Amino acid sequence: MTHTTDRRSILRTTGAGAAALGLSGALASCDTGGTGKARKPRTVTLTLWDYFTPANFQPVLNDLIAGIEAHVAGVRIRRRAIPFADLVNTLNLAAISGDLPDIAIVDNVSMSSLGGNGLLADLTSRVRRWGQAHAYYPGPWASCQIGGKTLGIPNNSNCLALYYNVSMLHDAGVPPPTDWDQLAATAHRLTTRNRFGLAMSAIRTEEGVFQFLPFLWQSGGDLDTFATSGRTPLAFLKKLIDRGSLSRACLGWTQEDVNARFLSRRAAMQINGPWQIPVLRKAPFDWNVVALPADKTSATCLGGENWVVMATSDHLDKAWQVLEYTQRPSVLVPYLESLGELPARRDLARAGAWTSDPVRKLFLKQLAIARPRRYGPHYADISQAVAEAEQAVLTGSVAPSTAASTAAVKIDKALG
Amino acid sequence: MSRRRTTPLAVRRHRTGYLFSLPGLVFLALLLAYPLLYNVWTSVHAVSLSSRLGGPEPFNGLANYRSVLTDPAFWRAVRVSALFTVGSLVCQFTIGFALALLFIRPFPFNGLLRSLLLMAWLLPPIVSGTLFRWMLDGDSGAYNALLRSTGLGVLTHDWLTDPSTALACVIAANIWVGVPFNMLLLLVGLHGIDPELYEAAALDGAGAWQRFRRITLPLMRPVSAAVLLLGLITTFKVFDLIFVMTGGGPVDATTVLSLYVYEVFFRFFRFSQGAAGALLLLTVPLIAAALYVRRLRHERATA
Numbered sequence: 184m185t186h187t188t189d190r191r192s193i194l195r196t197t198g199a200g201a202a203a204l205g206l207s208g209a210l211a212s213c214d215t216g217g218t219g220k221a222r223k224p225r226t227v228t229l230t231l232w233d234y235f236t237p238a239n240f241q242p243v244l245n246d247l248i249a250g251i252e253a254h255v256a257g258v259r260i261r262r263r264a265i266p267f268a269d270l271v272n273t274l275n276l277a278a279i280s281g282d283l284p285d286i287a288i289v290d291n292v293s294m295s296s297l298g299g300n301g302l303l304a305d306l307t308s309r310v311r312r313w314g315q316a317h318a319y320y321p322g323p324w325a326s327c328q329i330g331g332k333t334l335g336i337p338n339n340s341n342c343l344a345l346y347y348n349v350s351m352l353h354d355a356g357v358p359p360p361t362d363w364d365q366l367a368a369t370a371h372r373l374t375t376r377n378r379f380g381l382a383m384s385a386i387r388t389e390e391g392v393f394q395f396l397p398f399l400w401q402s403g404g405d406l407d408t409f410a411t412s413g414r415t416p417l418a419f420l421k422k423l424i425d426r427g428s429l430s431r432a433c434l435g436w437t438q439e440d441v442n443a444r445f446l447s448r449r450a451a452m453q454i455n456g457p458w459q460i461p462v463l464r465k466a467p468f469d470w471n472v473v474a475l476p477a478d479k480t481s482a483t484c485l486g487g488e489n490w491v492v493m494a495t496s497d498h499l500d501k502a503w504q505v506l507e508y509t510q511r512p513s514v515l516v517p518y519l520e521s522l523g524e525l526p527a528r529r530d531l532a533r534a535g536a537w538t539s540d541p542v543r544k545l546f547l548k549q550l551a552i553a554r555p556r557r558y559g560p561h562y563a564d565i566s567q568a569v570a571e572a573e574q575a576v577l578t579g580s581v582a583p584s585t586a587a588s589t590a591a592v593k594i595d596k597a598l599g
Numbered sequence: 600m601s602r603r604r605t606t607p608l609a610v611r612r613h614r615t616g617y618l619f620s621l622p623g624l625v626f627l628a629l630l631l632a633y634p635l636l637y638n639v640w641t642s643v644h645a646v647s648l649s650s651r652l653g654g655p656e657p658f659n660g661l662a663n664y665r666s667v668l669t670d671p672a673f674w675r676a677v678r679v680s681a682l683f684t685v686g687s688l689v690c691q692f693t694i695g696f697a698l699a700l701l702f703i704r705p706f707p708f709n710g711l712l713r714s715l716l717l718m719a720w721l722l723p724p725i726v727s728g729t730l731f732r733w734m735l736d737g738d739s740g741a742y743n744a745l746l747r748s749t750g751l752g753v754l755t756h757d758w759l760t761d762p763s764t765a766l767a768c769v770i771a772a773n774i775w776v777g778v779p780f781n782m783l784l785l786l787v788g789l790h791g792i793d794p795e796l797y798e799a800a801a802l803d804g805a806g807a808w809q810r811f812r813r814i815t816l817p818l819m820r821p822v823s824a825a826v827l828l829l830g831l832i833t834t835f836k837v838f839d840l841i842f843v844m845t846g847g848g849p850v851d852a853t854t855v856l857s858l859y860v861y862e863v864f865f866r867f868f869r870f871s872q873g874a875a876g877a878l879l880l881l882t883v884p885l886i887a888a889a890l891y892v893r894r895l896r897h898e899r900a901t902a
Contacts, residue, residue: 272865279651300648379738387848432737434760434849449738563867574850578762 227498228259230284234267243521250514255504278302285496288338288488291326292556298329299560304492307333309503322485323527326555335489336506337527339519341456342483342553343397344546349469351451359473366476370428373451380428382441382450385577387570390437393484394454395573397475400482406558409594413587417576424577434574457546461523472545485553561597568593642874663875675851676859683855686770687834695781703789720779728843731772735759759845762852769841769853781826788822828891832884856880
C-alpha cells in the first residue's frame, strides 16, 4: 500500500511540475503580449478534456475558451480533445496515474461509473447557491444526480427520433408511423429489393444499447424487470428482421453507418439523433423527423454531454466559475447553435436557432420524455448484457424470452 | 609486472560483454520485466478502479484466476482463439507453400507479382480490417454485389453479422494478411535447397511428385517448423484486425482471447481478472516461443 501511495505522490508531484511549467509558459506569453497592463494577481491553468474532435467543432470551442479566459478572472484553459470512444478510458487511466484534468465534458451515460468510482467532485452546495437547477430539463438534470449528489451540469442534450424519406413515404401512400404496429406495417410497405424500410443500430456497444432502450421503455418495461419485460422489444425487433424490413447487417452498424444507409436511399426510415442534421441538410432529397413510434407509452433515450469537475482538481472554485460562465444564456446559446446541439435548459427553448427550425424543435420537444441511462456504477456490465441479448435474438440463435432471462441474471447482479 | 594484469583476460572479456549489453538489459528490465512482474502482482491482488484511487488492495491468491477460469465467456474465447489460430495457420501455410513453389520458378513478372502480394502483409491491420468490413457488408458490400452481378444472388449473405459465418470471414481476412509472410519465409527456405539434388533425382528417374515428397518436404521441415511457430505466436495474439472487422461480435462469435482480456480491462475495469486472463493468454505464445528457441539452438548445434 505504501508502495502505491509513494508512486502516486511522485506522479502527482511530476504532474504539478508539468502544470507549473505550463503555467509559467502561459504567464510568459502574457508578458510578451506587452500590453503594459498589470499582471493578474494569480493565474491558474485548468485542463479541460472533451471528445469534440470534429474539425468544425474546433473554432467553436476555441471561441468558448477565449470567452472563459476573458471573463473568469485568473483562469487559463488548456484543452485536450480525445476521441469519443477513448475519453472515459483515458479518464480512468489518468485517475490511476494521477494526472486527471480539472474539468471534462463527458457523455451523460458515463456519469454513474465515473461518479461511482469517486472521480467527480461534488458540486451540490455550489449548485444550490447558484439556484438554476430548475431551468434544466428533468432528464439531463437527473443524469447529473448520482447518489444524492450533483456531480455535473448538462452541456447539451440530444435524443433519438425517426427520420423518414418524404418522397418514399409519399409514393407508398403511407403517413409516418406513430405506434409500433404502424412502424412494422410502414417499414414492411417501404421495403423493396434495393432498400430496407427501417435502419437502426444494433451494434454490440453502448451505441446499440442507446438505440434499443427506447423500445424497452416504450413497451412499458425497464432494466430491473428485464427477465419479463425484455421479451417484447426483442421479439418486435426480431419480427422486423424476419420480415426483411430491417437489415440483419444492423448488428454491425454504428449510428454513422445507419445515417449513411439513409443518405444513400438504402433505407426509407432511420432512427438517429440531431447530430446528423448538418450532414442530412446536404442530402439531395426531402426528409423529415417525427417522434419515435410509441407502444404502451412514448419514450426516447437521452444523450448528450455534461460538464464535470474532477475530484482531484486543486482549483475547484475556479473550475466551478468556468462551469457557471458556460451556462450563461448569452454564452450558451451561440455556443450550442454553432455546435448544432440542443440546449439542456428549458428556459432556452425559445431562445436560439432551434426555435425557427422545425426539425430541431421536434427533437427539443422529445427531450421532455427522454430518459437518462442512470443504472448505477456497473452500467457497463448491464450494457453488455443487453447488447448480447439483442444480438443473440436478432441473429436468430436464441429465442427472445430465453435471451431476456439470461441477460436479466447479469443485469440484476449489476444493479445490485 | 603491474597489478592490473592480475585479472585474467577471460574475466575482463566477460565484463566488457556485460557492459555492452547493459543498455539492452536496462531496456528489457524497464519495458518488459517490470510490466510483466507488475501484471503478475496485479493478478494476485484485488485491484479495481476504486482501489487504485486509494483503497486497500489485499493479496487474494488465486481468486482472480479462479474467477477467470469459471467464466464461461473465457472458455468461449479460448475456443474461438483455437479455431482462429488453427484455421489461419493451416491455410496460411498451405497457400504460402504453394505460392512459394510457384514463385521459385522463373516466369515473367515474377518479381512484380511477388511484391504486389507482399502489399497485403505491409498494410496496417486497421486498414485491411476496414477494407474487409466494407467488402463483406451484407447490404452494400463488394462481395454480395459481385455475387448478385454474376447471377449467384442466392449465395449473398450477411457475412459478418451471422454468427455462423463471422468467424470464418475473420479467419479468411487473417489468412489473406498472413499468406505473404509465410510465402516469403518458405521461399527463402526453398532457395536454400541445393538444385543439384533435384538434378540428380531427375537423372535417377524421380518424377515431380517424388522430388517434392523425397527432397523438398524433408529439407523444408526445419524452415516449416519455424514458420509455423512464428505464425502461432503472431496469430494467437491478433487483436486489431478482429477489433475493426467485428469488434468480437455478433454476440461473442469472434471474441478471441485478446479481445476478451481487452474487454475485462478496458470495458469493465476489472484489472485483477484482466491481468490473470492476460497471463493465461500469454502461456500459449510462451510455449511456442520456448519451442522455437529450442529449435534454433538445436539447429545451431547440428550445423
